Amino acid sequence: MxxxxxxxxxxxxxxxxxxxxxxxxxxxxxxxxxxxxxxxxxxxxxxxxxxxxxxxxxxxxxxxxxxxxxxxxxxxxxxxxxxxxxxxxxxxxxxLARMNKLVSVDYPNRRAVVQPGFINLKLSNSISSKGYYYAPDPSSQAACTIGGNVGENAGGAHCLKYGVTTNHVLGLELVLPDGEIVQIGGVPDAPGYDLLGFLTGSEGTMGIITEITVRILKKPEGILTVLALYDEVEDASLAVSDIIAEGIVPAALEMMDRTAIEGVESGNYPVGYPRDLGAVLIVEVDGVIAGLQEQIDRVIEVCRKHRVREVRQANSPEERARWWANRKTAFGAMGTISPDYLVQDGVIPRSRLPEVLSRIGEVSRKYDLRIANVFHAGDGNLHPLILYNSRNDGETQRAVQAGSEVLKVCADVGGSITGEHGVGVEKMEDMRFIFTEEEMQAQIRIRDVFNPDQLCNPGKIFPKPARCVELKQPKVLGEHQASVNTMVH
Amino acid sequence: MxxxxxxxxxxxxxxxxxxxxxxxxxxxxxxxxxxxxxxxxxxxxxxxxxxxxxxxxxxxxxxxxxxxxxxxxxxxxxxxxxxxxxxxxxxxxxxLARMNKLVSVDYPNRRAVVQPGFINLKLSNSISSKGYYYAPDPSSQAACTIGGNVGENAGGAHCLKYGVTTNHVLGLELVLPDGEIVQIGGVPDAPGYDLLGFLTGSEGTMGIITEITVRILKKPEGILTVLALYDEVEDASLAVSDIIAEGIVPAALEMMDRTAIEGVESGNYPVGYPRDLGAVLIVEVDGVIAGLQEQIDRVIEVCRKHRVREVRQANSPEERARWWANRKTAFGAMGTISPDYLVQDGVIPRSRLPEVLSRIGEVSRKYDLRIANVFHAGDGNLHPLILYNSRNDGETQRAVQAGSEVLKVCADVGGSITGEHGVGVEKMEDMRFIFTEEEMQAQIRIRDVFNPDQLCNPGKIFPKPARCVELKQPKVLGEHQASVNTMVH
Known part of the structure; x- marks a missing residue:
């Protein structure tokens, strides 16, 4: 157009x-x-x-x-x-780049109000001196906005313990597709239907979010971090399962495989990992200081049970920061070992990790493309990075196909095609791995209550119908089925 | 009819x-x-x-x-x-009383599938020997069903740390009002819109839930519980604020005031609280054993800062169980000190607790009815119990009015009219404290996507329009705005 x-x-x-x-x-x-x-x-x-x-x-x-x-x-x-x-x-x-203000902070009730263009990390930085922070921490947190986080229901390394964006959004102001301004949520436990959760993660298809009330948390008294180096990714996977089975809830439980390690060690923040490693685990526990060392000692003990090459605890906040800088720039670092890369974002039941890794290996061989794996292992959220060179004829298309096949593997084991990046344009066709045509039409009908003319972010999330599906005849609608002109606060 | x-x-x-x-x-x-x-x-x-x-x-x-x-x-x-x-x-x-089966348990991925008539406490009992439990614990958990819990988005004493029902529901099977069977959620992080959260707490107005997949949790290694007895409810309130401000996240933080104590001490599970107490706090921490005693020591220390009469830690699981049996039967115990009682369920920002308590006192004097207060204090969820005698002329109506006025107080300070009991029939008129007529009409329009003929649980949640509101003309709808015949899984 x-x-x-x-x-x-x-x-x-x-x-x-x-x-x-x-x-x-x-x-x-x-x-x-x-x-x-x-x-x-x-x-x-x-x-x-x-x-x-x-x-x-x-x-x-x-x-x-x-x-x-x-x-x-x-x-x-x-x-x-x-x-x-x-x-x-x-x-x-x-x-929303100019709508970048921190509107207000209510410390006693642990809420902050931000404009949508306010940068994620700035919120934690702004409230840090009072001892507070904002939990969802996507790897892009130094650049990404909280409005975008709400749109995609963004996650992050620490979502294992603290939940994703939807668990931290308390209220929204929204401009509906006809220009009307409405308030959603904003009171604790608003009665009626949960529109707040419904809008979070709706990828900009319900209107434009113009103000967000989020939960802020008291910074944990202590944070202890452990690094475990493995020769084999299978052993690292078993350690992940065992840590969870112990009843420990780590704040973060991250994994990188051999190719990912090669990438991060070639990037701007190398840690000095041996290049022949099979996998690295970062395990972090946080909370009140009392007992925290005993918790991390148990993590270390579990890590040792599975043929760990080396396991060590961060000696200082600076060492911990170096490990995280290395991990959080993993995507970008792939640029140093490959001209192009495609980030995927699948979710699987944690127990299927070894099987899924092996099937991702098969996809890699089938398409003759290297795949680096970076995981939020604790919650089964995988980020396979498909390395390719767009200058080679047809290689981009091959990478896209390989990515889709990886998501198929996730869907096949009862998982999902997106943990935190959204469907957007990229995974519209992959929605078919999860939903039937009719099921998608049902979701579209609900979207259209908010966005009846499909003016706001059209053509996203749902694929175009592939074939003439036999949809049931729509019922005759009374006037109460009209589009939503006003929303709940 | x-x-x-x-x-x-x-x-x-x-x-x-x-x-x-x-x-x-x-x-x-x-x-x-x-x-x-x-x-x-x-x-x-x-x-x-x-x-x-x-x-x-x-x-x-x-x-x-x-x-x-x-x-x-x-x-x-x-x-x-x-x-x-x-x-x-x-x-x-x-x-749904005959649909009372535990369908399956998947321990590695921490999920259980239940029929809606399965009793809440039975789930924890069924998986206890393997070291697991189901977190949401309404006071009625020995009798209430998980289907009902999903309908009302039920809470419980331990929701401060673990969240309410919606945080534990992973999938639903639903019979839509036209009889069609659909699956919602069920895969981790399902893409598309969050219908699962939308249905949880919809009070039976979207269809009949016929199967529920819930998250199960590993039982905490240790639980430590403290009882703090106060002469003045204000001091207990300050202790609550201070415990939260310390960065401790108790598993539960409960309060009862003088009249509530009188009730529970007259009930079937008296603890032996002195009758002249102003307030009792129950504070519980749970998690890995290491460090847990230090955490509860800090709780005790904070409790002591606020003119506590006595503070003591449970010496045995039996002593803890006695405290909880007393607390969990608080509603029923009111029957021993009053012929009738009405349970209210308001939510307030935690920082407004002393002010709200004083205003509830005013309501009590105005209507000449005693009000006992039982709180999930940690999350600002109040349960004022309005004591009355239905045999006295007009007293039921006075109790209803007093209850409504208490909810108005909660709404006025930026809170809500229900934390966990739902709107149902009782609070339909009180919805006006939170929403305008137009805002409620908007919610009704969304309900009607699911329930277009208003056959399923009609006449609940929303009050009948009080006056002729000027609603916008409905837009002409395309066929995609039809009712939902199929839902997403």
């Missing part, structure tokens, strides 16, 4: 009136910077990018787009990994 | 064909036992009660009711406290 030139000029003028002349991009060379997010396989240049700085401005911009039936989508920092913020068909991008 | 005699006879016959002749109640004297649940202010005798024993039977029963447009509702153990399972207008009751 591209906007008619005259209409576009008129829209630009109207937008400039709302947000100011410097907050609308309309020249092709400026728009090109917005042709994709962190998922680079599919691209699309937006018709316009507009930068509102308040809820009111978002609402006014959306009203104009709604009036002209022009599709649009929200964008945070553009760090998403499934193409959710990509203007595949020239949609208008509403960037 | 009462069914036409001929139609009723035909329905009974059809039901008997599906579920067997001994599984349909149709005589008035049998039906009378089902005239209310644990909320006894409003009653209604059902037209029929039917007891299916499989999903297929529920589906067949529902198809017949749907065909004849006969309203119905699901019922578990009937322990609900807001009238959600009451056939106010003679609805047919579908009792």
């Amino acid at each position: 591209s906007l008619d030139a005259k209409l576009k000029a008129s829209i630009v003028q109207q937008f400039e009136h709302i947000v100011g002349p410097r907050a609308v991009l309309h020249r092709y060379e400026d728009l090109l910077a917005y042709e994709c997010d962190g998922y680079t396989v599919h691209k699309g240049v937006p018709s316009l990018v507009v930068f509102p700085k308040s809820t009111q401005e978002v609402s006014e911009v959306v009203r104009i787009l709604h009036h002209h039936r022009i599709p649009y989508l929200p964008r945070g920092a553009g760090t998403g990994l499934s193409g959710g913020a990509t203007a595949l068909n020239g949609e208008v991008i509403i960037s | 009462s069914l036409d005699a001929k139609l009723k006879a035909s329905i009974v016959q059809q039901f008997e064909h599906i579920v067997g002749p001994r599984a349909v109640l149709h005589r008035y004297e049998d039906l009378l036992a089902y005239e209310c649940d644990g909320y006894t202010v409003h009653k209604g005798v059902p037209s029929l009660v039917v007891f299916p024993k499989s999903t297929q039977e529920v589906s067949e029963v529902v198809r017949i009711l749907h065909h004849h447009r006969i309203p119905y509702l699901p019922r578990g153990a009937g322990t609900g406290l807001s009238g959600g399972a009451t056939a106010l207008n003679g609805e047919v009751i579908i009792s």
